Each structure stands twice: as C-alpha cells, then as structure tokens.
Amino acid sequence: MKAELTPSSAGTPGRMEIVPMTASDISEVLRIERASFSTTWPSDAFYNELTTNKLAHYYVGRIDGKIIAYGGIWVIFEDSHITTIAVDPAFRGKKYGEVMLLKLIDEAIARGAAWMTLEVRESNVSAQQLYRKYGFTTVTTRKGYYSDNNENALVMWAGNLKGELYHARLSALRTRFL
Ligand SMILES: CC(C)(COP(=O)(O)OP(=O)(O)OC[C@H]1O[C@@H](n2cnc3c(N)ncnc32)[C@H](O)[C@@H]1OP(=O)(O)O)[C@@H](O)C(=O)NCCC(=O)NCCS
Numbered sequence: 001m002k003a004e005l006t007p008s009s010a011g012t013p014g015r016m017e018i019v020p021m022t023a024s025d026i027s028e029v030l031r032i033e034r035a036s037f038s039t040t041w042p043s044d045a046f047y048n049e050l051t052t053n054k055l056a057h058y059y060v061g062r063i064d065g066k067i068i069a070y071g072g073i074w075v076i077f078e079d080s081h082i083t084t085i086a087v088d089p090a091f092r093g094k095k096y097g098e099v100m101l102l103k104l105i106d107e108a109i110a111r112g113a114a115w116m117t118l119e120v121r122e123s124n125v126s127a128q129q130l131y132r133k134y135g136f137t138t139v140t141t142r143k144g145y146y147s148d149n150n151e152n153a154l155v156m157w158a159g160n161l162k163g164e165l166y167h168a169r170l171s172a173l174r175t176r177f178l
Pocket residue numbers: 036037085086087088091092093094095096097098099118119120121124125126127129130131133
C-alpha cells in the first residue's frame with residue numbers, strides 16, 4: 001500500500017510519499033534513529049523485523065527520494081503496537097510525524113486492529129501530544145522502563161479503532177492533509 005499525503009501547514013518543504021521500508025533503507029533510517037533516540041535499535045533489529053517478523057509492518061516517508069521519517073507497527077489480531085516512529089530533526093514540526101502516525105493507524109485498522117498501544121518516555125511531551133490528538137490515553141506507567149536513564153514509560157492506548165466515533169475523528173484530522 002502506498003500513501004501520498006501532503007501536510008498543509010505553511011512552510012512545509014513538500015509532499016511526503018510513504019512506502020514500505022526495505023532492507024536497503026536501513027542505513028538511512030539509522031541516521032534518523034541516532035538523531036532521535038538516546039538508545040537506538042541496531043541495524044540487525046530493523047533487518048530482522050523486515051525479514052522474519054510476519055506481524056511487523058514498517059514504512060518510510062520520502063521527500064524527493066530522501067527518507068525523512070519512518071515508523072512501524074505490529075498487528076496481532078485485534079491488537080496493534082506502534083514499535084517506533086521518528087522524523088528527521090530537520091523536518092520536525094511540519095506535520096510529517098502526524099502523517100506517518102496516520103499511516104500506521106490506517107495500516108493497523110486495514111489489518112483488523114481494534115486497539116493500538118505504545119510506550120513513550122514520560123519526558124517526551126511532544127510525542128504524547130501527538131498521540132493524544134489521535135485518541136491515545138495513558139493507561140499505566142512502567143517504572144524505570146528505559147534503561148539508559150531509568151525513565152518511566154507511559155503506556156498509552158487508543159481503542160475502538162473500528163468504531164464510528166474513531167472513524168469520524170480520523171476523517172476530521174485527515175482532511176488537513178488531503
Ligand atoms: C514525535 C515526532 C515523531 C513528531 O513528529 P513531528 O513531525 O515533529 O510532529 P508534527 O509536526 O507532525 O506535529 C503533530 C502533533 O504533534 C504534537 N507536537 C509536535 N511537536 C510538538 C512540540 N514541540 N510540542 C508539543 N506538541 C508537539 C502536536 O500535537 C502536533 O499537533 P499540532 O501541531 O496540531 O499541535 C518527532 O518529534 C520525533 O521524531 N521525535 C523523536 C522521536 C520520538 O520521540 N518518537 C516517539 C517515540 S514514542
């Protein structure tokens with residue numbers, strides 16, 4: 001599946017095309033990964049996800065061929081899990097993260113998910129804001145989940161993804177990007 005969504009806020013550099021991640025994308029993805037997270041996935045983690053995990057679905061967002069965002073989900077029957085999402089620091093605040101999240105939610109729903117969860121650092125307020133915008137709420141806290149600084153993780157869930165209410169919420173948010 002391929003998505004072409006254009007963030008509509010002023011000053012955006014252009015259209016981001018979202019396509020499935022392939023092994024040849026991993027080095028570019030790792031560049032963004034290193035610039036985005038204090039603890040990073042090794043390249044073989046991405047490679048294993050792409051080649052051996054049947055539940056995993058990863059995407060990259062490109063502008064003029066250059067990868068500027070990526071994200072991934074696992075879908076297990078009606079449950080789905082956002083495993084990662086990041087935007088190149090030079091392209092943040094221009095709605096590309098939101099467009100990538102929308103793609104992950106769309107893909108999870110298309111694969112039968114009714115629930116979606118993720119973990120986010122307690123200090124990562126911007127990501128939490130983004131998730132709240134898409135109906136995620138904090139359900140529990142995992143104490144000391146992040147080993148680098150012993151930071152807590154908030155566990156957020158969005159539910160009833162197949163329901164009319166959530167569908168209407170997505171439609172309203174999506175109109176800004178089409
Ligand atoms: C989180 C991340 C993916 C957001 O991507 P982005 O392209 O910068 O964000 P967007 O421009 O799409 O913003 C969409 C929404 O996110 C929230 N948001 C983004 N930046 C924010 C900021 N600096 N402060 C508060 N909220 C912010 C807002 O809700 C915003 O919607 P609004 O503009 O209507 O208020 C990006 O900041 C990133 O890559 N961070 C590092 C990696 C990371 O933390 N990933 C999440 C791990 S759980």
